[in-house]
Amino acid sequence: MTTPADFESLLAPYAMRTQQSRGRRYREPDHPYRPAYVRDRDRIIHSAAFRRLAYKTQVFVDQPNDHHRTRLTHTLEVVQIARTVARQLSLNEDLTEAVALVHDLGHPPFGHAGEQTLHEMTASVGGFEHNRQGRRLVEKLESRYPHFPGLNLTCEVLDSISLHAEQSTRLSPSSPADRQMLAEAQVVDVVDSIAYAAHDIDDALRHQIITFADLRQIEIWRWAHDRCEKTYGNDLVGKQLSRGVIRSLIDGQVGSLIEESRQQLMNIRSVEEICSSPRRVISLPLPVATMKEELQKFLFARVYRSDVVTRRTKEGQQIVRGLFDRFLRSPDQLPEKYLRTDEGIERAVCDYISSMTDRFARRSYDENGAV
Numbered sequence: 001m002t003t004p005a006d007f008e009s010l011l012a013p014y015a016m017r018t019q020q021s022r023g024r025r026y027r028e029p030d031h032p033y034r035p036a037y038v039r040d041r042d043r044i045i046h047s048a049a050f051r052r053l054a055y056k057t058q059v060f061v062d063q064p065n066d067h068h069r070t071r072l073t074h075t076l077e078v079v080q081i082a083r084t085v086a087r088q089l090s091l092n093e094d095l096t097e098a099v100a101l102v103h104d105l106g107h108p109p110f111g112h113a114g115e116q117t118l119h120e121m122t123a124s125v126g127g128f129e130h131n132r133q134g135r136r137l138v139e140k141l142e143s144r145y146p147h148f149p150g151l152n153l154t155c156e157v158l159d160s161i162s163l164h165a166e167q168s169t170r171l172s173p174s175s176p177a178d179r180q181m182l183a184e185a186q187v188v189d190v191v192d193s194i195a196y197a198a199h200d201i202d203d204a205l206r207h208q209i210i211t212f213a214d215l216r217q218i219e220i221w222r223w224a225h226d227r228c229e230k231t232y233g234n235d236l237v238g239k240q241l242s243r244g245v246i247r248s249l250i251d252g253q254v255g256s257l258i259e260e261s262r263q264q265l266m267n268i269r270s271v272e273e274i275c276s277s278p279r280r281v282i283s284l285p286l287p288v289a290t291m292k293e294e295l296q297k298f299l300f301a302r303v304y305r306s307d308v309v310t311r312r313t314k315e316g317q318q319i320v321r322g323l324f325d326r327f328l329r330s331p332d333q334l335p336e337k338y339l340r341t342d343e344g345i346e347r348a349v350c351d352y353i354s355s356m357t358d359r360f361a362r363r364s365y366d367e368n369g370a371v
């Protein structure tokens with residue numbers, strides 16, 4: 001039988017190995033043939049929270065066609081790109097996959113608008129942040145196993161969720177706050193933004209929020225356009241053109257990410273060196289990172305704050321606010337499992353609403369006539 005050590009014998013010295021893992025909060029015997037991070041991956045995929053990602057907004061709420069990205073399809077795009085990068089850098093692909101699968105699990109319905117509203121509603125009890133909620137889900141709220149709450153994931157995957165948001169939040173209080181994420185989690189972090197920028201352009205073009213003329217103002221688009229022409233010639237138009245350029249945009253960034261990171265990793269001999277390094281080792285080369293930043297600013301101004309997106313998100317905010325008020329007044333309407341928390345009714349209501357999909361939240365709101 002192939003053991004985890006066999007699987008991991010070809011990894012780079014700076015890759016995280018299961019043998020080095022700090023383990024799980026609740027001790028469990030090893031599985032005979034599935035390494036620890038493969039089990040993490042499988043537990044995440046089998047969780048209810050993961051299935052709900054199919055019906056949660058990424059950016060575009062309730063669009064009339066079914067082609068725009070949801071949290072689930074975004075997550076799968078991140079997984080697929082992150083695995084490619086991890087494999088090229090001889091990192092632990094299983095761990096990378098688990099980190100990518102879990103990275104957006106804590107998002108509430110209605111995307112950023114839902115998050116902002118829940119944060120406001122819970123301001124007096126510590127607020128709301130999707131990464132923190134992701135940890136609550138996998139540590140407390142998922143209930144699938146008889147011997148422990150949550151999914152009992154490895155410390156490395158739990159850390160990746162917290163560190164995705166803030167470097168200072170760690171599972172172990174003794175860990176220095178200024179340590180870097182594992183290289184596998186750093187890959188997911190960069191790839192997340194490569195993936196969403198690319199697919200948000202695609203969705204925004206489809207919804208006619210932006211045009212090719214707008215995009216030609218952006219340097220990284222022109223860079224990807226040139227790459228696209230080298231591959232497909234210069235007679236692509238319409239959807240073929242946008243798909244070709246977006247493909248080149250992802251491929252160009254991923255290629256440069258791998259090359260740059262390979263350089264950074266050249267003299268690194270251990271996981272410890274990665275974590276104690278003064279800066280991240282997985283990164284885009286500066287010129288590409290600068291171009292990408294310009295694209296992100298453009299997306300913020302022209303897509304995320306566009307009328308089409310904000311009109312729908314206002315509706316989402318109203319639903320979240322209405323549901324919050326209602327459950328706060330009538331906690332008996334909460335499912336029993338959410339009432340088990342000893343952290344107060346606001347947190348219980350927040351846990352319940354944040355777990356909802358867009359359509360379930362809308363249905364609950366419509367059916368019960370929130371204020």
Ligand code: MG
Nearest residue numbers: 074103104192
């Ligand atoms: Mg993401």
